[in-house]
Amino acid sequence: MKEALVIGRPNVGKTLFSVNFAEFLGQRRLEVMFRPRDGAAYTRIYPIGQARADLVGEDPHRTLGLQSLVLNVPHGKAVRKVVLTDSTGLTDDVHPVSAVRRAMADTLRQVASAAFIFHVVDPVSPLEGVDLDILRYGLTQDGYAVLANKMDLPGRPEGLAALARLAGPAPVLAVSASDRTGFREVKAFVRRRV
Amino acid sequence: MTRAGETPARPEGGGPETPGVEDVFGRLERGEITPGEAFRVFRLAGGQAGDAKLEMAEPATERRLAETFDELEFLVGLTSVKRLVRELHAFIVIQRERALRGLSAEPMVLHMVFKGNPGTGKTTVARILGRIFKATGVLQKGHLVECERADLVGEYIGHTAQKTREQVKRAIGGILFVDEGYSLARGGEKDFGKEAIDTLVKAMEDHKDELVLILAGYLDEMQQFLESNPGLQSRFPIQITFPDFTLEELMEIADLMLAKRQYTLTVEARQALRAKLQRYRRFPYGDENAGNARLVRNIIERAMRRQALRLVERSSRSRADLQTIEAADLDGDDYEAGRPD
Numbered sequence: 001m002k003e004a005l006v007i008g009r010p011n012v013g014k015t016l017f018s019v020n021f022a023e024f025l026g027q028r029r030l031e032v033m034f035r036p037r038d039g040a041a042y043t044r045i046y047p048i049g050q051a052r053a054d055l056v057g058e059d060p061h062r063t064l065g066l067q068s069l070v071l072n073v074p075h076g077k078a079v080r081k082v083v084l085t086d087s088t089g090l091t092d093d094v095h096p097v098s099a100v101r102r103a104m105a106d107t108l109r110q111v112a113s114a115a116f117i118f119h120v121v122d123p124v125s126p127l128e129g130v131d132l133d134i135l136r137y138g139l140t141q142d143g144y145a146v147l148a149n150k151m152d153l154p155g156r157p158e159g160l161a162a163l164a165r166l167a168g169p170a171p172v173l174a175v176s177a178s179d180r181t182g183f184r185e186v187k188a189f190v191r192r193r194v
Numbered sequence: 195m196t197r198a199g200e201t202p203a204r205p206e207g208g209g210p211e212t213p214g215v216e217d218v219f220g221r222l223e224r225g226e227i228t229p230g231e232a233f234r235v236f237r238l239a240g241g242q243a244g245d246a247k248l249e250m251a252e253p254a255t256e257r258r259l260a261e262t263f264d265e266l267e268f269l270v271g272l273t274s275v276k277r278l279v280r281e282l283h284a285f286i287v288i289q290r291e292r293a294l295r296g297l298s299a300e301p302m303v304l305h306m307v308f309k310g311n312p313g314t315g316k317t318t319v320a321r322i323l324g325r326i327f328k329a330t331g332v333l334q335k336g337h338l339v340e341c342e343r344a345d346l347v348g349e350y351i352g353h354t355a356q357k358t359r360e361q362v363k364r365a366i367g368g369i370l371f372v373d374e375g376y377s378l379a380r381g382g383e384k385d386f387g388k389e390a391i392d393t394l395v396k397a398m399e400d401h402k403d404e405l406v407l408i409l410a411g412y413l414d415e416m417q418q419f420l421e422s423n424p425g426l427q428s429r430f431p432i433q434i435t436f437p438d439f440t441l442e443e444l445m446e447i448a449d450l451m452l453a454k455r456q457y458t459l460t461v462e463a464r465q466a467l468r469a470k471l472q473r474y475r476r477f478p479y480g481d482e483n484a485g486n487a488r489l490v491r492n493i494i495e496r497a498m499r500r501q502a503l504r505l506v507e508r509s510s511r512s513r514a515d516l517q518t519i520e521a522a523d524l525d526g527d528d529y530e531a532g533r534p535d
Contacts, residue, residue: 090229090230091228091229092228092229092230093228094225094226094227094228095225098223098225101222101223101224101225102223104222104223104229105219105220105222105223107229108218108219108222108229108232108233108236109219111233111236112236126293129230130228130229130230130233132230133229133230133231133233133234133237134230134233136233136234136237137233137234137236137237140237161301161402161403162293162299164403165289165290165293165299165302165331165332165403166290166293167331168290168330168331168332169331169334
């Protein structure tokens with residue numbers, strides 16, 4: 001099973017994207033595998049609305065540790081399974097809390113093995129800091145795509161053009177995780193590569 | 195995949211200059227480096243990450259770009275055009291770097307007007323630009339869609355916008371090259387050409403970052419066209435004039451074409467060709483092909499056919515005969531019958 005890793009700064013909408021994208025692909029129940037560093041991995045099954053309420057939050061670093069869910073991506077008449085792994089927000093600076101740092105290290109570990117990297121950004125301001133480093137790394141990777149999220153909010157369409165220029169050959173997919181727009185392009189991106 | 199709860203191998207005291215990828219996770223966790231620095235190590239470590247997929251994509255792009263520039267250099271003449279293409283490429287690279295470093299970057303408007311006679315290299319340069327734009331990431335595909343008035347202008351109301359949009363759609367991600375662009379403005383107010391212009395202008399705005407529009411045509415006509423549409427002038431910040439080739443350049447082009455086709459000229463034939471080109475340049479008979487590469491190609495292809503006719507009647511032919519074009523092969527018309535030589 002191929003793995004798609006969702007990374008980005010805190011509060012760019014990684015988890016909301018993951019949950020809503022799963023729903024977009026027809027999932028009504030989410031089987032989420034949590035992989036905390038201390039203790040064994042465990043799985044919880046959520047109705048989709050419950051997942052949104054429980055997993056998504058406005059406080060940064062709501063997601064502490066990797067959370068994976070299995071997506072069914074239609075591929076011709078068959079269905080391919082892809083593991084979508086949601087991760088902790090990455091910061092420019094060294095984070096003071098060791099649990100957060102540890103979660104970030106786990107995210108980085110996942111980067112090397114993921115077949116897809118969805119780099120979620122908020123295009124309202126130019127990319128800088130850790131986003132630039134992720135982009136430069138991503139440009140060397142095949143399954144890398146920038147997801148320009150929050151397109152429903154003001155200022156984003158303007159920022160998108162600058163982002164696309166900056167990203168150059170890397171695909172930039174404009175989405176709104178909350179309005180579920182642009183998901184079709186994300187699906188097409190995954191489907192072409194599974 | 196590393197399992198949860200597993201502690202990574204942590205070679206203590208690993209120098210900061212060559213951190214192994216495995217150590218990066220430990221250092222990140224201990225707060226010695228930031229996530230951004232970890233990604234930098236990843237990128238630089240390339241294939242060492244233990245995963246073969248960490249492969250650099252850049253060299254291929256660089257190589258393609260170098261090849262494209264070589265091709266540009268091999269074009270005969272066109273010194274000012276070549277300089278401008280290099281300037282454009284440098285501008286794109288620097289603007290991108292400025293953006294990467296958080297400086298304000300000029301929006302790149304790359305729509306162009308190519309002015310010059312047919313056969314002066316407009317399409318060839320457009321094709322090369324497409325490849326440069328692709329390699330630098332300005333355009334996703336960098337392909338060239340050539341079209342002319344008949345492809346854009348329709349026959350009834352509403353047809354034009356539809357036809358034009360179709361061409362625009364084909365060109366998304368690449369270059370839309372409108373040959374004889376000035377012809378869109380001919381025919382006055384009631385002509386549908388105006389609608390095509392309006393649709394193109396709208397497409398330039400709507401697909402600013404996905405499409406480069408090049409309007410090409412004769413120098414004088416394009417000049418008039420732009421002057422009669424003041425709004426257009428500012429939308430095409432880059433205007434390139436393609437000069438006619440000089441006699442020497444035409445001879446050089448002839449040599450290249452012959453070498454490619456594995457033919458050689460005798461000394462007399464070379465003189466005859468030179469005289470012929472000179473004559474056409476001085477008395478072009480109102481023909482715009484005078485002084486351009488297409489004329490050279492026509493003359494050479496005609497000479498090849500005449501040579502074939504001369505040889506086919508012979509009973510025996512040597513290898514050298516098959517390659518040699520004589521002065522006699524260059525006699526006669528090079529255009530349609532009836533034109534004075």
